[in-house]
Amino acid sequence: MINASLKQLSQALAAKQISSVELTQLFLDRIDRLNPSLNAFVTVNAEKSLNSAKAADARIAAGTAGLLTGIPIAQKDIFCAEGWRTTCGSKMLANFVSPYDATVIRKMESEAGLVSLGKTNMDEFAMGSSNETSFFGPVKNPWDQARVPGGSSGGSAAAVAARLAPAATGTDTGGSIRQPAALCNLTGLKPTYGVVSRYGMIAFASSLDQGGPMAASAEDCALLLNTMSGFDERDSTSLDRPLEDYSRDLEKPLAGLRIGLPKEFFGEGCDAEVMAAVRAAIAQYEKLGATTVEVSLPNSHLSVPAYYVIAPAEASSNLSRFDGVRYGYRAPEYGSLDDMYMKSRAQGFGAEVKRRILIGAYVLSHGYYDAYYLQAQRIRRLIANDFVEAFKDCDVIMGPTSPTTAFKLGEKAADPVQMYLSDIYTIAVNLAGLPGMSVPCGFVGGLPVGLQLIGNYFTEAQLLNVAHRYQQATDWHQRRPAGIE
Amino acid sequence: MNQWEVVIGIETHAQLATVSKIFSGASTAFGAAPNTQACAVDLALPGVLPVLNKKAVECAIRFGLAIGAEVAAKSVFARKNYFYPDLPKGYQISQMDLPVVVGGAITLQVGQGEKAYEKVVHLTRAHLEEDAGKSLHEDFHGKSGIDLNRAGTPLLEIVTEPDMRSSDEAVAYAKVLHALVRWIGICDGNMQEGSFRCDANVSVRPKGQAELGTRREIKNLNSFRFLKEAIDYEIQWQINEIEEGRKIQQATVLFDPDNGVTRVMRTKEDAHDYRYFPDPDLLPLIISADWIARVKSELPELPRQMRDRFINDLGLSSYDATALTSSPEMADYFESTVAIAGKANAKPCANWVMVDLAARLNKEGKELADSPVTAAQLAGLLLRIADNTISNNIAKRVFDALWNREGATADEVIDKQGLKQITDSGAIESLVDEVLAANAANVAEFRAGKEKAFNALVGQVMKAAKGKANPQQVNDLLRKKLIG
Numbered sequence: 001m002i003n004a005s006l007k008q009l010s011q012a013l014a015a016k017q018i019s020s021v022e023l024t025q026l027f028l029d030r031i032d033r034l035n036p037s038l039n040a041f042v043t044v045n046a047e048k049s050l051n052s053a054k055a056a057d058a059r060i061a062a063g064t065a066g067l068l069t070g071i072p073i074a075q076k077d078i079f080c081a082e083g084w085r086t087t088c089g090s091k092m093l094a095n096f097v098s099p100y101d102a103t104v105i106r107k108m109e110s111e112a113g114l115v116s117l118g119k120t121n122m123d124e125f126a127m128g129s130s131n132e133t134s135f136f137g138p139v140k141n142p143w144d145q146a147r148v149p150g151g152s153s154g155g156s157a158a159a160v161a162a163r164l165a166p167a168a169t170g171t172d173t174g175g176s177i178r179q180p181a182a183l184c185n186l187t188g189l190k191p192t193y194g195v196v197s198r199y200g201m202i203a204f205a206s207s208l209d210q211g212g213p214m215a216a217s218a219e220d221c222a223l224l225l226n227t228m229s230g231f232d233e234r235d236s237t238s239l240d241r242p243l244e245d246y247s248r249d250l251e252k253p254l255a256g257l258r259i260g261l262p263k264e265f266f267g268e269g270c271d272a273e274v275m276a277a278v279r280a281a282i283a284q285y286e287k288l289g290a291t292t293v294e295v296s297l298p299n300s301h302l303s304v305p306a307y308y309v310i311a312p313a314e315a316s317s318n319l320s321r322f323d324g325v326r327y328g329y330r331a332p333e334y335g336s337l338d339d340m341y342m343k344s345r346a347q348g349f350g351a352e353v354k355r356r357i358l359i360g361a362y363v364l365s366h367g368y369y370d371a372y373y374l375q376a377q378r379i380r381r382l383i384a385n386d387f388v389e390a391f392k393d394c395d396v397i398m399g400p401t402s403p404t405t406a407f408k409l410g411e412k413a414a415d416p417v418q419m420y421l422s423d424i425y426t427i428a429v430n431l432a433g434l435p436g437m438s439v440p441c442g443f444v445g446g447l448p449v450g451l452q453l454i455g456n457y458f459t460e461a462q463l464l465n466v467a468h469r470y471q472q473a474t475d476w477h478q479r480r481p482a483g484i485e
Numbered sequence: 486m487n488q489w490e491v492v493i494g495i496e497t498h499a500q501l502a503t504v505s506k507i508f509s510g511a512s513t514a515f516g517a518a519p520n521t522q523a524c525a526v527d528l529a530l531p532g533v534l535p536v537l538n539k540k541a542v543e544c545a546i547r548f549g550l551a552i553g554a555e556v557a558a559k560s561v562f563a564r565k566n567y568f569y570p571d572l573p574k575g576y577q578i579s580q581m582d583l584p585v586v587v588g589g590a591i592t593l594q595v596g597q598g599e600k601a602y603e604k605v606v607h608l609t610r611a612h613l614e615e616d617a618g619k620s621l622h623e624d625f626h627g628k629s630g631i632d633l634n635r636a637g638t639p640l641l642e643i644v645t646e647p648d649m650r651s652s653d654e655a656v657a658y659a660k661v662l663h664a665l666v667r668w669i670g671i672c673d674g675n676m677q678e679g680s681f682r683c684d685a686n687v688s689v690r691p692k693g694q695a696e697l698g699t700r701r702e703i704k705n706l707n708s709f710r711f712l713k714e715a716i717d718y719e720i721q722w723q724i725n726e727i728e729e730g731r732k733i734q735q736a737t738v739l740f741d742p743d744n745g746v747t748r749v750m751r752t753k754e755d756a757h758d759y760r761y762f763p764d765p766d767l768l769p770l771i772i773s774a775d776w777i778a779r780v781k782s783e784l785p786e787l788p789r790q791m792r793d794r795f796i797n798d799l800g801l802s803s804y805d806a807t808a809l810t811s812s813p814e815m816a817d818y819f820e821s822t823v824a825i826a827g828k829a830n831a832k833p834c835a836n837w838v839m840v841d842l843a844a845r846l847n848k849e850g851k852e853l854a855d856s857p858v859t860a861a862q863l864a865g866l867l868l869r870i871a872d873n874t875i876s877n878n879i880a881k882r883v884f885d886a887l888w889n890r891e892g893a894t895a896d897e898v899i900d901k902q903g904l905k906q907i908t909d910s911g912a913i914e915s916l917v918d919e920v921l922a923a924n925a926a927n928v929a930e931f932r933a934g935k936e937k938a939f940n941a942l943v944g945q946v947m948k949a950a951k952g953k954a955n956p957q958q959v960n961d962l963l964r965k966k967l968i969g
Binding site: 086100207233234235236314317319326337341369373 | 525528529530531532533534535536537564566568570573574575576631758760761762765766767768
């Protein structure tokens with residue numbers, strides 16, 4: 001059961017081979033045993049989880065269950081969930097219990113009947129690529145506990161990789177689903193901007209944030225996306241499109257698929273062995289009937305600088321609500337109102353969050369706005385146009401997800417720019433609002449490597465198909481770290 | 486004073502009369518217990534998002550159409566960032582570079598009688614934004630209370646060009662704007678509750694100078710009287726400063742009505758950098774031509790159009806027509822009265838509504854909506870004056886009776902109280918004869934050339950007739966008998 005796919009779990013539940021309560025308890029026990037060393041979960045509430053499992057069992061018994069009813073799942077602690085402590089990895093919200101459900105939580109738990117196992121650790125307010133900025137301490141990579149799991153959805157990635165949960169939710173602002181998926185040997189999908197509601201997902205950078213699934217396979221991701229997605233009138237940036245079955249094209253043959261290889265992704269800056277694994281995966285696709293074509297994303301070198309203007313600008317404003325007035329952390333002692341603000345925010349936020357608030361406030365200030373914020377928005381349009389051009393010649397773009405495998409804890413913590421560069425291949429996708437995936441494609445020195453797939457707008461079903469066919473031909477995604485059984 | 490020219494621009498915050506808030510579903514009703522009308526979105530809980538209320542947009546479109554402005558096909562919501570405890574998100578959602586309404590103008594009548602003149606005030610823009618909550622500094626033992634019921638209430642901020650040249654013009658503008666927003670149903674205009682509040686930007690410059698003087702902005706004036714007093718004080722203060730050789734510093738000031746002075750709240754130096762940027766949680770507001778056309782088709786006749794109609798069709802004076810269109814209630818009452826009493830009675834209708842009815846309402850502190858005398862009752866009364874059933878004087882008694890609900894109609898009152906005018910010349914003649922016989926002294930005085938004595942005799946006849954005799958007939962008959 002530990003390694004079963006969602007479809008297998010669904011069948012087992014439907015056949016009454018196991019109950020949701022039993023299945024939930026199985027994973028809760030694993031969390032008890034393995035989480036103290038991995039630190040993947042920040043909040044577990046067995047009573048709540050088991051109550052949900054009981055309700056799911058009742059639905060199964062009554063014949064009103066959906067495909068995923070009763071299957072346990074880990075929720076990134078960025079999603080507000082009623083009655084659950086929701087921290088976003090920050091001291092600022094260390095004691096915040098949400099009075100309401102995010103739309104994603106409502107859809108997955110109240111509607112689809114998935115059972116929440118708990119809330120997973122993450123970089124503070126999703127700002128980080130290693131999970132080291134969490135107030136609750138770093139998450140360890142199950143493949144090598146001296147290494148980071150990636151970030152910001154590092155807790156979700158480690159939880160699924162160590163099979164503390166069959167699957168998890170993540171969010172991706174600049175690579176926060178794809179990069180940890182790559183570093184932990186998972187399949188992760190960041191949908192087209194607007195496919196998954198952001199309501200109740202604590203905002204980092206509103207125009208870039210997007211929730212998505214993290215699981216062992218493309219098939220699992222497709223089933224999860226079916227429950228997560230859909231128009232939400234509470235999110236003005238949510239797209240009002242007909243509901244899709246993202247698993248509908250999984251089995252489609254890949255003959256004739258045109259794979260675009262951006263020359264900018266295959267030059268300097270990527271570890272050679274990582275690149276070799278990526279190239280091997282592309283060769284595998286050619287065996288499956290795909291053809292490759294070189295494309296160009298000439299402005300991709302501008303994506304990191306543009307991102308580090310736009311994302312902090314939005315974050316500086318989004319995080320203003322954490323002021324110690326209505327909820328969240330308030331300094332125990334203060335003088336004036338301004339002193340209360342300053343002390344509460346100085347003590348409640350960690351260093352990386354403060355750095356980004358300062359950058360964001362700076363680029364939005366009078367006299368700098370045009371030079372930074374507006375300029376970055378222009379670059380953003382250029383980057384989006386690069387993809388429009390590239391997709392004239394191909395159906396899907398491929399390249400590495402991350403330039404390296406999982407790095408050591410502390411290795412990049414002191415050098416923010418090095419840390420920011422670990423998202424060099426993923427950021428442009430968020431700036432353009434496109435869907436992107438990471439798929440396991442090999443190992444270097446015992447550490448997983450991820451292949452990134454980038455699709456045109458609303459081609460999630462096709463991306464999942466492209467990933468699924470590869471996973472039928474390979475077994476990278478089925479490999480598990482040692483010592484977790 | 487005479488060598489100075491005053492320049493005034495006004496920014497008005499009109500609270501829009503929507504049922505729910507501009508970005509959430511919470512109620513906007515005034516007066517609820519603190520924080521009972523603030524939902525997750527208004528409280529700015531982590532993760533919540535704004536959703537634009539279409540009704541607020543319709544209010545803005547109505548306003549734009551009513552002032553002949555351009556309703557922007559595309560406008561953008563921006564975040565105005567600053568920290569304050571009654572601003573839950575740490576930013577206010579407003580509009581900056583691309584407002585929903587651009588341009589337009591409002592025409593005013595300033596002054597009365599000989600000195601009255603027409604003035605056109607141009608508008609710069611009007612934009613949608615959300616209100617903040619309220620900080621309550623009393624009764625919390627050294628702490629402040631925060632009430633977020635008002636947070637997220639929709640506002641239309643209406644900004645004029647610096648077109649006004651006196652406090653009278655500023656007040657006239659504010660009154661016309663106030664009437665207009667109520668007229669088109671976008672704001673209840675309740676100034677005590679803060680639904681309509683003005684900021685006045687005031688500067689002075691030597692007459693003939695093209696360049697504007699340095700302005701000071703008087704914030705949050707919530708009555709027409711305060712608006713006038715604050716501007717007048719500010720003008721005199723600025724002139725004195727300049728004449729004494731000091732420079733005006735740009736500043737935001739508050740008016741202290743108790744002492745009649747303005748006080749500096751903040752200067753340009755400590756002005757915030759609001760770090761405006763487009764709100765990424767909201768898409769640009771796109772208003773289609775169809776939407777505008779639909780709103781236009783639902784727009785009532787505007788005060789200015791109605792005023793012109795009153796002048797042209799009903800023959801009213803410009804003054805009367807302006808006064809009758811100063812509020813939707815007044816205009817509606819007048820129109821209902823004329824509809825029954827007939828166009829021929831338009832002028833007496835106007836007089837009765839503006840003078841007799843208005844005075845009585847004023848005396849008893851009532852609003853037109855609460856008038857015990859309905860338009861239909863007043864029209865019935867006016868018809869009886871027109872057909873000589875009663876005189877104007879008796880009409881006032883009938884009006885009082887209607888006010889006191891002594892009858893359902895003027896006819897009923899006239900009937901019940903026997904107020905019908907005596908027009909039978911025989912009956913009047915016998916009264917006249919009695920009075921002449923009983924007042925020989927007055928008769929002698931009149932014949933000696935004292936005209937006053939004639940009035941005394943008329944009075945005696947009217948008294949004998951209990952006021953009901955036709956005054957003209959009494960006059961004619963008396964004169965005939967005395968001189969005749």
